[in-house]
Amino acid sequence: xxxxxxxxxxxxxxxxxxxxxxxxxxxxxxxxxxxxxxxxxxxxxxxxxxxxxxxxxxxxxxxxxxxxxxxxxxxxxxxxxxxxxxxxxxxxxxxxxxxxxxxxxxxxxxxxxxxxxxxxxxxxxxxxxxxxxxxxxxxxxxxxxxxxxxxxxxxxxxxxxxxxxxxxxxxxxxxxxxxxxxxxxxxxxxxxxxxxxxxxxxxxxxxxxxxxxxxxxxxxxxxxxxxxxxxxxxxxxxxxxxxxxxxxxxxxxxxxxxxxxxxxxxxxxxxxxxxxxxxxxxxxxxxxxxxxxxxxxxxxxxxxxxxxxxxxxxxxxxxxxxxxxxxxxxxxxxxxxxxxxxxxxxxxxxxxxxxxxxxxxxxxxxxxxxxxxxxxxxxxxxxxxxxxxxxxxxxxxxxxxxxxxxxxxxxxxxxxxxxxxxxxxxxxxxxxxxxxx
Amino acid sequence: xxxxxxxxxxxxxxxxxxxxxxxxxxxxxxxxxxxxxxxxxxxxxxxxxxxxxxxxxxxxxxxxxxxxxxxxxxxxxxxxxxxxxxxxxxxxxxxxxxxxxxxxxxxxxxxxxxxxxxxxxxxxxxxxxxxxxxxxxxxxxxxxxxxxxxxxxxxxxxxxxxxxxxxxxxxxxxxxxxxxxxxxxxxxxxxxxxxxxxxxxxxxxxxxxxxxxxxxxxxxxxxxxxxxxxxxxxxxxxxxxxxxxxxxxxxxxxxxxxxxxxxxxxxxxxxxxxxxxxxxxxxxxxxxxxxxxxxxxxxxxxxxxxxxxxxxxxxxxxxxxxxxxxxxxxxxxxxxxxxxxxxxxxxxxxxxxxxxxxxxxxxxxxxxxxxxxxxxxxxxxxxxxxxxxxxxxxxxxxxxxxxxxxxxxxxxxxxxxxxxxxxxxxxxxxxxxxxxxxxxxxxxxxxxxxxxxxxxxxxxxxx
Numbered sequence: 098x099x100x101x102x103x104x105x106x107x108x109x110x111x112x113x114x115x116x117x118x119x120x121x122x123x124x125x126x127x128x129x130x131x132x133x134x135x136x137x138x139x140x141x142x143x144x145x146x147x148x149x150x151x152x153x154x155x156x157x158x159x160x161x162x163x164x165x166x167x168x169x170x171x172x173x174x175x176x177x178x179x180x181x182x183x184x185x186x187x188x189x190x191x192x193x194x195x196x197x198x199x200x201x202x203x204x205x206x207x208x209x210x211x212x213x214x215x216x217x218x219x220x221x222x223x224x225x226x227x228x229x230x231x232x233x234x235x236x237x238x239x240x241x242x243x244x245x246x247x248x249x250x251x252x253x254x255x256x257x258x259x260x261x262x263x264x265x266x267x268x269x270x271x272x273x274x275x276x277x278x279x280x281x282x283x284x285x286x287x288x289x290x291x292x293x294x295x296x297x298x299x300x301x302x303x304x305x306x307x308x309x310x311x312x313x314x315x316x317x318x319x320x321x322x323x324x325x326x327x328x329x330x331x332x333x334x335x336x337x338x339x340x341x342x343x344x345x346x347x348x349x350x351x352x353x354x355x356x357x358x359x360x361x362x363x364x365x366x367x368x369x370x371x372x373x374x375x376x377x378x379x380x381x382x383x384x385x386x387x388x389x390x391x392x393x394x395x396x397x398x399x400x401x402x403x404x405x406x407x408x409x410x411x412x413x414x415x416x417x418x419x420x421x422x423x424x425x426x427x428x429x430x431x432x433x434x435x436x437x438x439x440x441x442x443x444x445x446x447x448x449x450x451x452x453x454x455x456x457x458x459x460x461x462x463x464x465x466x467x468x469x470x471x472x473x474x475x476x477x478x479x480x481x482x483x484x485x486x487x488x489x490x491x492x493x494x495x496x497x498x499x500x501x502x503x504x505x506x507x508x509x510x511x512x513x514x515x516x517x518x519x520x521x522x523x524x525x526x527x528x529x530x531x532x533x534x
Numbered sequence: 535x536x537x538x539x540x541x542x543x544x545x546x547x548x549x550x551x552x553x554x555x556x557x558x559x560x561x562x563x564x565x566x567x568x569x570x571x572x573x574x575x576x577x578x579x580x581x582x583x584x585x586x587x588x589x590x591x592x593x594x595x596x597x598x599x600x601x602x603x604x605x606x607x608x609x610x611x612x613x614x615x616x617x618x619x620x621x622x623x624x625x626x627x628x629x630x631x632x633x634x635x636x637x638x639x640x641x642x643x644x645x646x647x648x649x650x651x652x653x654x655x656x657x658x659x660x661x662x663x664x665x666x667x668x669x670x671x672x673x674x675x676x677x678x679x680x681x682x683x684x685x686x687x688x689x690x691x692x693x694x695x696x697x698x699x700x701x702x703x704x705x706x707x708x709x710x711x712x713x714x715x716x717x718x719x720x721x722x723x724x725x726x727x728x729x730x731x732x733x734x735x736x737x738x739x740x741x742x743x744x745x746x747x748x749x750x751x752x753x754x755x756x757x758x759x760x761x762x763x764x765x766x767x768x769x770x771x772x773x774x775x776x777x778x779x780x781x782x783x784x785x786x787x788x789x790x791x792x793x794x795x796x797x798x799x800x801x802x803x804x805x806x807x808x809x810x811x812x813x814x815x816x817x818x819x820x821x822x823x824x825x826x827x828x829x830x831x832x833x834x835x836x837x838x839x840x841x842x843x844x845x846x847x848x849x850x851x852x853x854x855x856x857x858x859x860x861x862x863x864x865x866x867x868x869x870x871x872x873x874x875x876x877x878x879x880x881x882x883x884x885x886x887x888x889x890x891x892x893x894x895x896x897x898x899x900x901x902x903x904x905x906x907x908x909x910x911x912x913x914x915x916x917x918x919x920x921x922x923x924x925x926x927x928x929x930x931x932x933x934x935x936x937x938x939x940x941x942x943x944x945x946x947x948x949x950x951x952x953x954x955x956x957x958x959x960x961x962x963x964x965x966x967x968x969x970x971x972x973x974x975x976x977x978x979x980x981x982x983x984x985x986x987x988x989x990x991x992x993x994x995x996x997x
Contacts, residue, residue: 117870117921121567123609127651127672136581136627137554138562138608151561156575164558183866 104379105193106337109159112149112193118185119146125177125187130457131170134474139167142177142187149194160202168194169207170468172461173333174424188429189376195335204336271301275320279308284317286405289356291347291394293366294326295496303496306523307362307397313526314401314408319354327369328377330462337377344374348386358404359394362519364426364495365462370394372429396426396494397519398435412528413445414521419488419513420448421479421502422455423495436494436518443525444534451482460501476505484511492516535598536577536620544580544622547590552628554579563623566608566615567670568957569873570921576603576617581628585703585711585742588624592709592740592986595622601989604736606646606678609670611874612955614682614735618990624740626677632656633743639717640748641700646677646741653746663751665692668951669862677741683733685951690909691781691817692749694951696732703743704731707982715745730977735953736988738981755783755817756828757851760840761808765789767838768810769885772908774834775814776881780827784815785909786858789888791895792865792903792916799864802857805841810888812840812908813858815851861905862916868901869918875934877941878912878950890940891915897936898929912950938964954992962994 105112125142126132138144148164151157157164171191178187199207271292288311296304304320311318325343332340347370351359361367371394374387401407420437427433433455440448459465459475483491483506491506491513493499503515528534544553554560555578564573577600582588595602601621608615617623630647637660644653650671653664667686668674674684680702685694701715704727714727731739762768772785788796788811797804804811812835816827828844835842845851866872879887888904891913895902906913915937919930938948938961948958948965963971971994978985978993985995 113922114870118866120569120866120872121565121608123567123607123670123673126607126609127649136625137559138625139559144562147562147565148558157557157561161558163556167558182863183872184863 104376105189106196106377109153109193109197112190113153115186115190115193116146116149116153118183119143120183121147122182124180124182128176128180130172130174130176130459130475131471134471140170142171142181142185142190145171145194146185146187146190149190152194152197159198160206165198165207168198169334170471172424172457172459172464174457174461175428176424176455176457179428192332192335192337195333196337197335199335199337204334207335269301271297271304272320272322272324274301275304275308277320277322279312279318279320281312281315281317283315285315286358287317287319287356288358288360288400289351289354290318290320291324291327291359291361291366291370292320293361293363293496295500296362299500300496300517303362303517303520306517306520307360309523310397310401310519310526311360314405316405319356321350321354324350327363327366329365329369329373332369332373332377333462340373341377341381344369344378344387345383348374348383348390351390352386357393358400359390360397360400361394362397362494362517363497364396364423364430364432365497367394367396367432368425368429396430396432396435398439398494399432402435402438408526410439410443410522410525410529411534412443412525412530413533414443414525414528415445416490416521417447417449417486417488418490418492418521419451419483419486420454420518421451421458421483421491421493421498423493423498424455424457426494427455432494436492439518439522440492443521446521446525449486449488451486453482456482458498458501459505460497462497465501473505473508476501477509480505480509480511483513484509488513490514490516490521492518492521494518536600536622540594540598540600541578543594544578544591547587547594548580548582552581552583563605563608563615563617563625566610566613568611568613568616568955569871570927571613571616571956572618574617574620576623577620579623579625581625583628585705588705588740588742589709589711591622591624592705592707595986596707596709596984599984599986601986602740603988604677604681604740606675606681607649607670607673608678609668609674610678610682610955611876611952612682612735612949612957614678614953614955614988614991616956618956626675629742630675635660635662635748636717637662637748641717642746642748644676644744644746646675646680646744648676650674650676650679657748658751660748661751662748664698664746664748666695666698676744676746680732680741680744681734681736682953683951685907685910685912687786687907688783689907689912689951690785691783696729698747699728699732699744700747701728701745702731702741704739704741706739707984707987711742712739713743717745733953735955735992737978737992738987740987750819752783752817753819754821754824755815755851756824756845757784757813757815757854758828758831758835758842758844759854759857760812760814760835760842761805762810762812762838762840763808764839765809765885765888767840768812768908769888771812771834771838771840772884773882774838775831776909778830778834780816780830782814782827782831782909783817784813785907786813786905787811787884787888787908787913788813788858788861788905789892789903791901792861792905795868795903796857796860796864799867800856800860802853802860804857811857813854858905861903865903865916865918870920870922871918873917873919873930873934875915875917875937876906876912876950876952877915877937877946877948878910879941879944879946881909881911883944883946884908884911884913886944887911887913887941887946890944891937894933894936894940898933900926900929900933902933907950910950911946935961956991959992959994
């Protein structure tokens with residue numbers, strides 16, 4: 098039974114009370130990565146809020162083609178929400194507006210509208226599908242070694258140019274090779290590993306490292322084979338109905354396990370489970386269950402340091418590391434201290450902060466394809482900041498950031514290795530076992 | 535009129551990429567940060583990159599009698615950049631270069647789109663400071679703050695924008711480029727044009743380059759917070775501090791409503807039964823003098839029955855400031871919207887003004903939290919409102935009228951730092967009288983005979 102739902106995702110009128118909180122003070126302009134590059138009012142939260150107001154007062158139609166492009170020109174990085182003095186819930190506003198556009202015109206319309214930003218609609222459709230699934234479809238076998246995008250991709254976004262390099266792909270996904278349950282003797286906890294698509298398809302080694310780290314800490318790990326995408330990619334495209342379906346399916350899967358906690362290694366997945374599910378499932382029979390599970394979701398760094406008894410890493414890693422704050426990990430999940438704490442515990446490792454560690458990397462899911470020009474400028478600034486630290490490793494808590502930073506460092510010339518916090522930790526434990534302390 | 539021909543000419547002048555014409559883009563230029571004023575969508579938005587382009591636009595606008603609205607970051611609080619009669623918005627976001635920092639002459643030369651905080655980051659490398667610090671300094675542009683003569687928290691000791699502008703380049707409404715002032719401390723050549731253009735709210739000319747005065751950044755500072763059971767004691771503390779020849783860099787006040795709201799929202803440990811709170815920070819180049827000033831303040835607080843906390847470390851200082859920083863965010867949580875005023879009175883009338891505002895709140899059954907810059911008598915009575923409740927909004931408008939009346943009756947002014955714009959235009963005559971209005975009109979007509987520069991702001995052209 099579905100309870101009659103009246104949330105910002107179902108009824109645009111309910112957005113009024115969110116929009117009205119915005120004083121137009123402009124504080125969001127000082128932190129918006131897109132505004133920083135484009136310098137237009139429509140780039141930033143308050144401009145988009147003004148557009149929302151104009152839609153509600155029927156000053157502009159919701160399917161106005163420029164309006165649609167402007168409403169989708171947002172990374173949903175939530176930086177503005179931290180800077181907002183009146184607590185405007187801009188995530189609800191932007192997703193509510195996108196959802197209304199999709200409801201009115203359908204997903205194909207949105208894709209077509211965004212297509213104006215790209216080169217070829219048919220290929221874009223393929224690309225979107227491929228990207229939504231975050232699948233390793235991007236490379237042809239013979240091109241794989243060169244890690245160049247497949248021919249068809251080149252037509253999709255100006256980002257797929259001759260300089261573009263994709264991360265190395267594994268032939269086997271993480272969940273294909275992982276066990277449904279990894280038991281340890283005398284477990285101190287049982288955690289469900291929510292892998293997320295990027296780890297599953299693109300960075301399975303991050304999944305391996307997580308398993309290794311949790312086993313070192315005597316945690317039993319359940320990795321349900323049938324877990325779904327977290328839903329974030331469809332949600333940010335305004336397809337709230339699909340996001341709701343995915344969320345419900347995931348909750349059903351969680352409930353079939355005996356997991357006490359859910360552990361994530363991706364800022365976006367963690368933020369979806371912890372913050373977005375309770376919002377999109379408001380007024381449904383899943384609301385309370387979503388809230389219950391949300392309380393059990395932890396980023397791996399917090400799980401290790403705050404939830405269980407943590408085994409300190411002793412293996413030496415002689416590395417100069419800089420840490421990039423994933424937007425969703427810091428600004429949504431409020432996790433930024435723990436990863437740094439973990440890194441500082443590793444013997445031999447020096448942590449050097451870059452200029453603006455919490456500035457967005459430019460990825461924003463598929464944003465870097467649809468709004469390639471703006472994204473590239475954001476990415477360039479990040480790459481320059483990383484290079485300036487002269488670190489040999491840049492580490493972050495989100496595989497989407499890893500992908501973007503890998504690509505932009507390659508493009509803008511940096512020979513800094515990109516990795517995940519959990520991988521450095523696994524390496525330290527391994528060195529310890531090898532006697533390198 | 536803005537027609538296709540006009541837009542084509544704009545594209546020729548500024549280049550395609552620097553002209554916005556789509557309705558959805560233009561809607562985002564229909565406002566600034568002022569609550570409750572009319573909005574209007576401009577006909578076109580242009581992004582100049584140099585002075586010559588602005589000159590060409592002026593010629594085009596004069597021929598076609600098209601109004602021009604200069605815009606910095608649009609964080610202003612009196613409606614300055616709102617394009618009331620459609621027309622052209624000039625956004626200075628792409629004229630944002632710091633042209634020079636001259637540490638020997640203590641000046642910085644900037645384009646108008648430079649963000650105030652970024653100017654300060656640049657000059658801090660030389661141990662220097664550009665003191666005007668409006669609340670929006672992380673976003674506001676130097677050009678915008680010059681046009682509005684913006685103030686800030688440091689006003690009492692360091693003054694406001696007008697005290698830090700030494701010269702500028704202006705494109706006149708008739709199209710001539712006019713440079714005046716310079717890097718010399720002394721300059722009495724011609725009229726004092728700097729003081730005419732600072733605070734002219736974009737009605738007399740378009741500022742395209744600014745020479746800012748810098749000062750050595752103070753090396754030491756000491757912050758404290760004090761609580762009082764009686765408003766009168768807080769008011770007397772403020773005047774006593776100044777009478778004892780201590781001029782704090784910051785001397786901020788929060789009333790009971792604000793204290794309770796902040797405590798409720800931020801849980802920073804404020805006593806909710808206190809009638810008033812003062813945040814005081816003294817600074818200077820010498821450690822001893824800063825210590826002496828701090829001790830003097832403590833002595834005065836005690837004499838006036840205040841309780842106090844003094845910050846010994848940077849993190850303690852941050853926690854004291856947290857209360858002040860939380861004032862507006864906390865008040866904004868209570869109701870859907872806030873209306874922030876800036877009526878200002880002589881320092882000695884501070885308590886009368888606070889009591890006056892409290893009486894007005896009671897009379898209309900409204901919630902008004904007052905905080906602000908006690909040291910310079912610049913208060914921010916903040917009305918907490920629900921714009922969808924028309925009955926309440928009618929009361930709000932009456933209350934605002936009475937707040938201004940009270941300020942003027944105490945020898946104060948309509949606006950300490952936000953400007954007149956459109957928001958306070960109807961009150962202007964109450965302060966400067968018929969002769970003032972006539973003088974303003976004559977100046978406006980002499981410089982802008984076609985009335986194309988920011989029409990409808992600051993100068994009431996009709997009775």
